[in-house]
Amino acid sequence: MALLTVQGLVQHFPVAGSRKVVAAVNSVSFDLEPGETLALVGESGSGKTTIGRCVLGLIRPTGGLIRYRDVEMGGRRTVRSPELRGKLQLVFQEPAESLDPRQRLYEQIDEPLRALGVNRADREKRVRAAAARVGLREAMLGLYPAEISMGLQQRVGIARAMISEPEIVVLDEPTSALDPTARAEIIDLLIRIQRDLGTAYLFISHDLSAVRQISHRVAVLYLGMIVEQGPAAKLFARPSHPYSVGLLSAVLLPNPTIRRESRISLAGEIPSPIDLPKACYLASRCPMVEERCRTRMPEVETVEPGHLVRCYRHEEVVRDGDAVDYFARFQAEAERILGAGMPPQVSTGQPMNESERGNVDHG
Amino acid sequence: MAEAPAKGDGAPPGSSATAGGSGGIAFFLALLRARPAYALGYVIVATVVVLAVLAPWVAPYNPVQASPVDFLKPPGWPHVMGTDATGMDIFSRVIYAPRIDLAIALAGTLISAVVGSALGAAAGYYEAQRGIGTFAAGFVMRAADVLQAFPVFVFAIAVVAVLGQSLQSVVIAVAFVNTPIYLRLMRGQVLSIRRMRYVEAAYIAGVSDFGIIRRHVIPNAMAPVLAQLSVNIGWAILLTAALSFIGAGVEAPTPEWGSMIAMGFQSIITGHWWPSIFPGLALAVTVFGFALIGSSVEVLADPARRRALAGELEARRRARLATA
Numbered sequence: 001m002a003l004l005t006v007q008g009l010v011q012h013f014p015v016a017g018s019r020k021v022v023a024a025v026n027s028v029s030f031d032l033e034p035g036e037t038l039a040l041v042g043e044s045g046s047g048k049t050t051i052g053r054c055v056l057g058l059i060r061p062t063g064g065l066i067r068y069r070d071v072e073m074g075g076r077r078t079v080r081s082p083e084l085r086g087k088l089q090l091v092f093q094e095p096a097e098s099l100d101p102r103q104r105l106y107e108q109i110d111e112p113l114r115a116l117g118v119n120r121a122d123r124e125k126r127v128r129a130a131a132a133r134v135g136l137r138e139a140m141l142g143l144y145p146a147e148i149s150m151g152l153q154q155r156v157g158i159a160r161a162m163i164s165e166p167e168i169v170v171l172d173e174p175t176s177a178l179d180p181t182a183r184a185e186i187i188d189l190l191i192r193i194q195r196d197l198g199t200a201y202l203f204i205s206h207d208l209s210a211v212r213q214i215s216h217r218v219a220v221l222y223l224g225m226i227v228e229q230g231p232a233a234k235l236f237a238r239p240s241h242p243y244s245v246g247l248l249s250a251v252l253l254p255n256p257t258i259r260r261e262s263r264i265s266l267a268g269e270i271p272s273p274i275d276l277p278k279a280c281y282l283a284s285r286c287p288m289v290e291e292r293c294r295t296r297m298p299e300v301e302t303v304e305p306g307h308l309v310r311c312y313r314h315e316e317v318v319r320d321g322d323a324v325d326y327f328a329r330f331q332a333e334a335e336r337i338l339g340a341g342m343p344p345q346v347s348t349g350q351p352m353n354e355s356e357r358g359n360v361d362h363g
Numbered sequence: 364m365a366e367a368p369a370k371g372d373g374a375p376p377g378s379s380a381t382a383g384g385s386g387g388i389a390f391f392l393a394l395l396r397a398r399p400a401y402a403l404g405y406v407i408v409a410t411v412v413v414l415a416v417l418a419p420w421v422a423p424y425n426p427v428q429a430s431p432v433d434f435l436k437p438p439g440w441p442h443v444m445g446t447d448a449t450g451m452d453i454f455s456r457v458i459y460a461p462r463i464d465l466a467i468a469l470a471g472t473l474i475s476a477v478v479g480s481a482l483g484a485a486a487g488y489y490e491a492q493r494g495i496g497t498f499a500a501g502f503v504m505r506a507a508d509v510l511q512a513f514p515v516f517v518f519a520i521a522v523v524a525v526l527g528q529s530l531q532s533v534v535i536a537v538a539f540v541n542t543p544i545y546l547r548l549m550r551g552q553v554l555s556i557r558r559m560r561y562v563e564a565a566y567i568a569g570v571s572d573f574g575i576i577r578r579h580v581i582p583n584a585m586a587p588v589l590a591q592l593s594v595n596i597g598w599a600i601l602l603t604a605a606l607s608f609i610g611a612g613v614e615a616p617t618p619e620w621g622s623m624i625a626m627g628f629q630s631i632i633t634g635h636w637w638p639s640i641f642p643g644l645a646l647a648v649t650v651f652g653f654a655l656i657g658s659s660v661e662v663l664a665d666p667a668r669r670r671a672l673a674g675e676l677e678a679r680r681r682a683r684l685a686t687a
């Protein structure tokens with residue numbers, strides 16, 4: 001059984017002063033297995049953060065089902081109830097705001113253990129271990145958040161999330177507020193923690209290169225709906241949905257002379273989530289649009305086991321060879337420019353699931 | 364107030380007690396050197412308090428002993444501030460008065476701060492939640508609206524009129540009129556703090572509502588409350604004196620600034636200004652002192668402003684060293 005099952009999740013927010021609603025999440029379903037990373041990617045407003053907040057019970061979904069192991073969440077069963085407490089955790093986008101400015105780092109990391117009622121001696125041991133794990137020096141534990149850098153603040157946030165030994169951590173854009181160096185370090189840290197502790201990650205991000213490094217599977221969101229979901233390596237190399245192609249080709253390349261060969265480029269405006277079309281949400285922007293796309297929402301189809309797509313013409317998207325793995329191009333180009341080549345991103349001796357992450361070579 | 368209390372339970376042993384070099388008494392003294400106005404505030408209040416405490420030894424006369432022979436003596440010797448219409452020594456009465464005024468103001472303000480902050484914290488925290496919490500929060504806020512709809516002074520008179528004239532009534536009146544201030548202040552703070560990510564983190568970790576309010580919301584919301592407290596004590600002294608002035612507060616001959624002004628003001632018309640002016644001056648200066656302390660507390664209790672100030676002090680120190 002999956003660790004986390006989300007089925008038909010719907011989240012509508014009322015619009016003030018009107019009877020209309022903002023349809024932030026529209027029937028989203030996915031599973032999360034123990035120890036894996038599922039990335040939710042999409043533009044701002046695609047509902048990825050909302051999904052994370054629903055999973056953690058910070059907002060009550062309008063509809064749908066969220067199950068953690070065999071516990072159906074909702075009502076009185078929340079991440080706060082004693083049997084689930086500490087099992088699901090969250091790392092925030094804004095490191096500074098995620099820490100209480102008036103508490104020492106030690107107390108912040110300690111907090112989830114207090115909530116679990118762990119005795120003081122054990123807490124102290126575990127806080128020190130957690131701090132060491134994320135690379136915080138012992139002397140730093142007496143400092144206040146404003147006295148350390150953003151990268152270190154994010155490490156404190158990660159230590160706090162990991163200290164209760166959660167099975168699932170929702171990572172809500174954990175790298176997007178950081179500078180590139182800190183970003184790379186945080187991603188490495190998260191990968192290492194997952195390898196050591198077997199924590200499952202729900203990785204919410206629009207940072208596609210981070211997604212590629214860390215995730216085993218990727219779900220692409222567009223206007224609150226998953227348009228494509230599949231293994232990271234496959235999805236990055238051969239996206240099957242026109243929107244995935246468009247999103248992936250938006251990656252910046254370090255060489256402006258490389259032309260974008262993709263014939264699929266998205267034009268036009270994103271429909272308003274207050275007034276969504278009854279048919280395919282991408283119909284107004286898709287270069288491959290047909291009549292049926294404008295009249296009826298395509299069903300989810302299975303390209304191959306574990307790879308789902310919601311598009312009538314997904315076979316053509318793949319067959320026409322429009323998809324170019326821009327990340328492979330990026331890496332090749334970067335290596336060429338740097339001459340000596342990029343440092344290896346995955347160390348050797350990794351457990352088996354490492355090979356499933358998105359950043360392994362393929363071709 | 365100079366340093367956020369280290370929570371002994373959670374602080375790691377041997378951790379440094381300073382926040383960016385901005386902790387402790389040394390920082391407080393440096394602040395007073397850099398901002399003489401704040402120092403003046405503390406000096407005023409300290410003087411008033413010390414004189415009041417030592418009044419039995421400092422005061423040259425018994426503050427309630429009338430001496431009909433010496434009535435309305437102008438300032439001079441041995442009556443430095445003169446005597447009033449019943450011949451009581453004004454200087455002695457002026458330094459005795461804060462025993463009443465300050466006690467009433469402190470008690471009333473503290474009660475209103477505790478009650479108002481607690482209600483405001485709960486109202487702000489539960490307002491966004493569904494069910495009975497929202498309803499209760501709304502009820503508390505509307506009640507505060509009603510209280511604040513009355514002019515403060517009229518309302519205080521009404522409270523004393525209902526409860527009967529006594530010291531306790533004045534304390535309750537002061538507490539009553541100030542409670543909505545803390546209620547609103549705390550609610551506003553809590554509404555913004557409860558959306559903070561660290562509160563969400565605590566929520567997800569399963570920290571109880573009470574624990575979140577106690578460990579995160581109140582410590583972060585306290586800065587403006589503490590500042591308000593010092594300013595409010597000043598206002599409360601003013602209100603106490605005003606109630607006594609119109610005869611709804613402390614009764615003569617108990618030494619109290621408001622009633623002294625009231626007793627003296629009929630004499631002003633005949634050129635005897637001193638029975639009213641000296642208690643009035645004492646009152647004004649004391650309120651001013653508390654206002655200055657309020658401004659300094661605002662700086663000290665806000666981590667961001669505190670750090671900015673610490674940086675400024677450090678820069679000054681460097682500049683001084685460079686010129687030396």
